Amino acid sequence: MDVRNVGAPITTSQRLGYRETPDSGFYAAYQAAFAAQSTPTQNSSGSSETNSRSLADILGSTHSELAARRGVSTENQALYAEVLNKAYSSGGIENARAFLGTLSAKELDAVRQNHCLAERIDTGSLSDEGAQNLLLPEGYSVDLNHDGIDEVGAARTMSFPPKDAPxxxxxxxxxxxxxxxxxxxxxxxxxxxxxxxxxxxxxxxxxxxxxxxxxxxxxxxxxxxxxxxxxxxxxxxxxxxxxxxxxxxxxxxxxxx
Known part of the structure; x- marks a missing residue:
């Protein structure tokens, strides 16, 4: 699930500042990665956990690296990965705002933390673009109005090059x-x-x-x-x-x- 360049592999700095539009195979590939990597293991206390290597395989290097910089816990990343899998497998991405409205407070807060949003998510006030981008891991986004700005929840972010650049x-x-x-x-x-x-x-x-x-x-x-x-x-x-x-x-x- 890693972001890739059209040619040679890009550097970490380049990758962290770039966002791709998900292609037609993205959602199926995500579900396959989730199914293959998200089987819980037992930790020393007897509770289940998903290790960080598995999360990188599911969410991608860009998301995992940014999560580490932001101090997002492995537990919250794992819960976010589950939310995305539920959205993609149920067709929730097609009406992202409505899907977000079905999430529990804990799930919605995991979405918030994984996208480094300061305020709680008000699903009723989200634009279609803002809602969809909450359901994409870092490294991917959509720019529905082609203004060069990605709405992520209520936030407005910029990446470069533009998604529709040649x-x-x-x-x-x-x-x-x-x-x-x-x-x-x-x-x-x-x-x-x-x-x-x-x-x-x-x-x-x-x-x-x-x-x-x-x-x-x-x-x-x-x-x-x-x-x-x-x-x-x-x-x-x-x-x-x-x-x-x-x-x-x-x-x-x-x-x-």
Whole structure:
């Protein structure tokens, strides 16, 4: 159940900042992984448990790694895995909001914790997108209105590249960001996101928007960023001009290939 790139395997930092749309085989594959790996074992106290290796096989590396960083317990991850299996096997993903409304308080809180939400989940106020994304493990999401933002419960999150970006751009992006740390990569993700989708201010989108499913959109966005970099060269912090020019020039070259 791991997120994969269109080409070579991607790094941990790249994977943690990227989300895929589940394909037609995702739900059946999840159920098969759950059935194969979730048989409980007895711990020393005599109670049953699902080990973390099994959870990684079921929920995927991205979800397991983020859960570890967030301090989500193995018990809560296992309960979340059960919720997902129940949703996928019963058709609950097709009406995610209604399915979430059938969960117990404990199950719903496991969903909340696994998606690192601060507030309890109010199922009645969820959008279709927000509800569906609660029923997908980290590493996967849907963007039903194609605005480049994933609603997860009441939260709004961003990942990059966009799900509908051409494979050629994704390949270029992963090559250009290979070896980057999470913080540096997130800075470039945000800059490219704004360059494609514009900047939302008070519910209104400012700036030029480009179709995210066209390779020329990314070529133009990179050209624009390089031009802005040159125009503001004298106002940048020490080292920023050289660092950004190196990155965007590399991406520009990869997109021209």
């Amino acid at each position: 494979d050629a751009f994704k390949e270029a992006w992963f090559q250009a960001t290979a070896g980057m740390g999470m913080g540096e990569m997130m800075t470039y993700q945000l800059s490219m996101h704004i360059a494609i989708y514009g900047l939302e201010v008070d519910g209104k989108t400012m700036g030029t928007q480009y179709p995210p499913d066209k390779i020329d959109s990314y070529r133009q966005a990179v050209d624009n960023l390089l031009a802005t970099l040159e125009a503001n060269k004298g106002q940048l912090a020490d080292g920023q001009y050289e660092r950004d020019k190196t990155f965007y020039s590399k991406l520009q070259s990869l997109l021209a290939a």
